[in-house]
Amino acid sequence: MSPRYRNGASPAGRFIAVVADVMALILGLWILMYLLDANRGNDLVRFVHDAARFLAGWSHDLFTFDAAWARVVCGYGLAAVVYLLAGHALAGRVHRH
Structure with missing residues (x-):
């Protein structure tokens, strides 16, 4: 989690960032x-x-890659990146208001 969410951030922004991190962690763990x-x-x-x-x-x-590992890495990896970017963008927006 980014340092800006630790100090002085709103609880809602911190919560959103943590949820996004956990979702990305689960997806990354499955890829691994x-x-x-x-x-x-x-x-x-x-x-x-x-x-x-x-x-x-x-x-x-x-x-639709031929290799199954490439489909898993790209499909689940894309979801992890989207959750991280969207979650932290939303958390930053909540933090500013």
């Missing part, structure tokens, strides 16, 4: 688990995958 071929039978892996699939529903299978 996928690339490292995590055990899909594990409860934690299944939870992270389900949460990431929900968060990236709009960008899932958006790209």
